[in-house]
Amino acid sequence: MRDVFIAGVGQTPVTKDHxxxxxxxxxxxxxxxxxxxxLEPKHVxxxxxxxxxxxxxxxxxxxxxLIADYSGLAGIEAxxxxxxxxxxxxxxxxxxxxxxxxxxxxxxxxxxxxxxxVERDSVTxxxxxxxxxxxEGVCGESFLSLNATLxxxxxxxxxxxxxxxxxxxxxxxxxxLTNPHALLHKSLDVETYLASxxxxxxxxxxxxxxxxxxxxxxxxxxQHVAAERAAPRVRIAxxxxxxxPLALARRPDxxxxxxxxxxxxxxxxxxxxxxxxxxxxxxxxxxxxxxxxTLEAAGFAKPGAGLDFADADRIGLAGDLPLATFxxxxxxxxxxxxxxxxxxxxxxxxxxxxxxxxxxxxxGVALVQNIGGTGATVVSHVLLRDD
Amino acid sequence: MRDVFIAGVGQTPVTKDHxxxxxxxxxxxxxxxxxxxxLEPKHVxxxxxxxxxxxxxxxxxxxxxLIADYSGLAGIEAxxxxxxxxxxxxxxxxxxxxxxxxxxxxxxxxxxxxxxxVERDSVTxxxxxxxxxxxEGVCGESFLSLNATLxxxxxxxxxxxxxxxxxxxxxxxxxxLTNPHALLHKSLDVETYLASxxxxxxxxxxxxxxxxxxxxxxxxxxQHVAAERAAPRVRIAxxxxxxxPLALARRPDxxxxxxxxxxxxxxxxxxxxxxxxxxxxxxxxxxxxxxxxTLEAAGFAKPGAGLDFADADRIGLAGDLPLATFxxxxxxxxxxxxxxxxxxxxxxxxxxxxxxxxxxxxxGVALVQNIGGTGATVVSHVLLRDD
Numbered sequence: 056m057r058d059v060f061i062a063g064v065g066q067t068p069v070t071k072d073h074x075x076x077x078x079x080x081x082x083x084x085x086x087x088x089x090x091x092x093x094l095e096p097k098h099v100x101x102x103x104x105x106x107x108x109x110x111x112x113x114x115x116x117x118x119x120x121l122i123a124d125y126s127g128l129a130g131i132e133a134x135x136x137x138x139x140x141x142x143x144x145x146x147x148x149x150x151x152x153x154x155x156x157x158x159x160x161x162x163x164x165x166x167x168x169x170x171x172x173v174e175r176d177s178v179t180x181x182x183x184x185x186x187x188x189x190x191e192g193v194c195g196e197s198f199l200s201l202n203a204t205l206x207x208x209x210x211x212x213x214x215x216x217x218x219x220x221x222x223x224x225x226x227x228x229x230x231x232l233t234n235p236h237a238l239l240h241k242s243l244d245v246e247t248y249l250a251s252x253x254x255x256x257x258x259x260x261x262x263x264x265x266x267x268x269x270x271x272x273x274x275x276x277x278q279h280v281a282a283e284r285a286a287p288r289v290r291i292a293x294x295x296x297x298x299x300p301l302a303l304a305r306r307p308d309x310x311x312x313x314x315x316x317x318x319x320x321x322x323x324x325x326x327x328x329x330x331x332x333x334x335x336x337x338x339x340x341x342x343x344x345x346x347x348x349t350l351e352a353a354g355f356a357k358p359g360a361g362l363d364f365a366d367a368d369r370i371g372l373a374g375d376l377p378l379a380t381f382x383x384x385x386x387x388x389x390x391x392x393x394x395x396x397x398x399x400x401x402x403x404x405x406x407x408x409x410x411x412x413x414x415x416x417x418x419g420v421a422l423v424q425n426i427g428g429t430g431a432t433v434v435s436h437v438l439l440r441d442d
Numbered sequence: 443m444r445d446v447f448i449a450g451v452g453q454t455p456v457t458k459d460h461x462x463x464x465x466x467x468x469x470x471x472x473x474x475x476x477x478x479x480x481l482e483p484k485h486v487x488x489x490x491x492x493x494x495x496x497x498x499x500x501x502x503x504x505x506x507x508l509i510a511d512y513s514g515l516a517g518i519e520a521x522x523x524x525x526x527x528x529x530x531x532x533x534x535x536x537x538x539x540x541x542x543x544x545x546x547x548x549x550x551x552x553x554x555x556x557x558x559x560v561e562r563d564s565v566t567x568x569x570x571x572x573x574x575x576x577x578e579g580v581c582g583e584s585f586l587s588l589n590a591t592l593x594x595x596x597x598x599x600x601x602x603x604x605x606x607x608x609x610x611x612x613x614x615x616x617x618x619l620t621n622p623h624a625l626l627h628k629s630l631d632v633e634t635y636l637a638s639x640x641x642x643x644x645x646x647x648x649x650x651x652x653x654x655x656x657x658x659x660x661x662x663x664x665q666h667v668a669a670e671r672a673a674p675r676v677r678i679a680x681x682x683x684x685x686x687p688l689a690l691a692r693r694p695d696x697x698x699x700x701x702x703x704x705x706x707x708x709x710x711x712x713x714x715x716x717x718x719x720x721x722x723x724x725x726x727x728x729x730x731x732x733x734x735x736t737l738e739a740a741g742f743a744k745p746g747a748g749l750d751f752a753d754a755d756r757i758g759l760a761g762d763l764p765l766a767t768f769x770x771x772x773x774x775x776x777x778x779x780x781x782x783x784x785x786x787x788x789x790x791x792x793x794x795x796x797x798x799x800x801x802x803x804x805x806g807v808a809l810v811q812n813i814g815g816t817g818a819t820v821v822s823h824v825l826l827r828d829d
Contacts, residue, residue: 056544076576110498114579116571117526120685120818124692130704132683134532135524139504145521149536156543157443184503189463192501296519298507305511317517431507
């Protein structure tokens with residue numbers, strides 16, 4: 056397999072304004088990424104689109120061909136990849152394979168989602184398609200209720216008080232303040248966190264990522280194309296996707312997200328890095344309980360000790376494991392099928408030294424992880440600065 | 443890139459019986475393909491699922507992880523690929539890349555669709571998501587009406603009478619008679635074709651493929667895995683995907699399906715074969731007009747001459763270009779996201795000499811083509827018997 060590099064990135068601001076339709080969001084991100092990479096459309100081999108909800112919420116499938124057309128790439132190979140909220144990461148994985156496997160020298164991956172043009176109840180129902188409908192959905196479970204089940208069981212098992220989770224969203228909101236593409240520009244403190252309404256017990260408003268719209272894209276290229284471009288170069292050194300049963304009831308221990316462990320260790324092994332080498336972790340903080348369980352399943356903390364990281368000194372931009380450095384799903388926002396690409400764009404900006412106010416000093420190794428459902432699909436990538 | 447072989451196939455009977463849910467349809471096809479390939483689940487690297495409508499019609503996304511779980515493959519890499527009615531072919535293309543690129547030595551691709559558990563109007567509306575919703579769908583266009591537009595314009599431009607199209611469905615119905623997996627086991631004659639009701643003028647009932655359920659799967663392997671298995675071996679010698687704008691209004695000539703031309707010529711060039719080498723063509727006969735336009739755009743006939751093939755002597759099993767040898771989308775049935783995999787399964791059976799009553803004598807080269815929308819995504823594969 057060949058080395059794969061990120062040659063350029065593009066993103067639209069994450070927003071609640073639904074006036075821009077999905078095809079234009081996607082095209083804006085793709086065009087921005089191509090411009091950033093200084094790559095002509097004629098040199099692009101394929102476009103891979105990550106999306107979860109367009110068919111359900113916008114009556115629009117076949118986003119591959121559609122966004123190719125609106126991006127000035129009409130005619131090229133294009134298809135959509137779906138893995139619920141991990142659609143963006145899964146599309147990145149397919150794009151990675153196309154370059155690593157020698158199919159193409161340059162491809163574009165774009166994650167796109169538009170969610171705010173319909174009623175909130177429609178979105179809640181649509182998001183429940185990421186769960187096991189026959190086992191969970193038909194019983195009225197939503198993504199909120201499933202995460203509430205995990206959070207309640209976690210708090211019970213380890214005797215955790217609600218305020219312990221607060222530092223995760225507080226840090227995310229802090230990082231989003233200086234991210235012009237973030238949805239939320241509002242700092243958060245413990246008092247506000249604790250005073251926020253319970254959405255689904257024990258989940259508070261600030262434990263949840265917001266419903267929003269956005270698109271992000273990356274240009275992936277082979278080494279000889281990357282070599283024509285200026286340093287620093289960012290390489291995708293590890294790429295892995297693992298799965299688990301969708302329904303919590305089909306897993307031996309719902310608090311053990313096995314697909315996180317499998318995909319993290321596989322991506323890190325491929326990249327030749329260990330936990331101590333990771334300079335920042337763009338993780339899937341759709342819920343604070345998901346952040347907590349991720350840190351454990353990914354091997355950064357023992358079971359029950361994930362909240363040891365809930366500390367500004369550890370996860371801030373100057374901490375030993377900066378998380379969600381541009382605000383994460385929580386505060387940059389979580390346009391579901393796009394999030395995996397936003398995460399990779401942000402990790403790229405960090406490693407390329409282009410993160411400006413959000414820069415993690417000396418960032419050389421990033422772990423990026425995108426999750427579908429309650430851990431049923433987990434895509435992990437390790438990005439390295441390759442000077 | 444490495445050579446890629448088909449080591450085994452599986453399919454469920456295409457049916458209108460909706461009692462078997464999608465996950466079980468998919469798992470049945472995957473398990474049958476693994477058994478046919480004599481491959482243990484532990485040797486499978488990834489599962490790629492082609493599906494178009496599960497999120498819309500069954501509230502179920504994330505079919506990759508779901509079907510992996512129910513197929514005894516829990517934990518492995520799995521994701522879904524979507525390109526409307528070309529989803530199965532697009533998933534086959536991604537699976538091909540994973541083996542050709544050296545990512546995995548053995549993967550499974552599965553196309554699955556379940557359509558008959560909801561009202562026909564819901565299916566019609568769901569299928570319209572393959573068109574450009576903002577341009578066509580919002581105006582009330584359906585897949586029937588768009589194909590009717592193409593057929594009407596074709597008949598007008600070339601002065602064609604309706605009965606000229608009849609040989610295509612007649613041949614397909616004839617081939618399906620001896621295919622135990624086909625939905626329709628009913629022979630068709632010109633009188634019945636002409637007497638059938640007009641669904642959307644000028645499309646008659648027998649110009650259209652039926653709404654149905656089914657799943658088909660293939661095991662793709664690298665050469666060293668194929669070498670451990672008995673001859674004849676079937677190799678995927680060409681693989682290509684091309685796109686065009688979704689909306690007919692955005693194409694210079696709606697009767698010129700450019701993505702068919704591009705993907706056909708690319709796949710044939712990669713395989714080193716010419717039109718005269720093709721022993722059978724599993725084409726996307728969702729509508730008789732699509733068959734006609736395909737034969738022209740793929741280079742088998744000049745524009746306006748596609749109906750020269752509408753002749754039992756040319757397209758029958760003993761003809762010079764056998765089409766839809768197991769009944770095609772028209773009579774085997776068109777469970778949309780699954781059709782691309784059914785086509786590949788059938789082409790494999792022909793080349794492996796396992797087609798029984800449907801065998802094309804001496805079949806050595808097959809062209810397989812799956813189309814999304816009215817030609818917006820076209821996936822072409824050339825399969826070769828490699829003795």
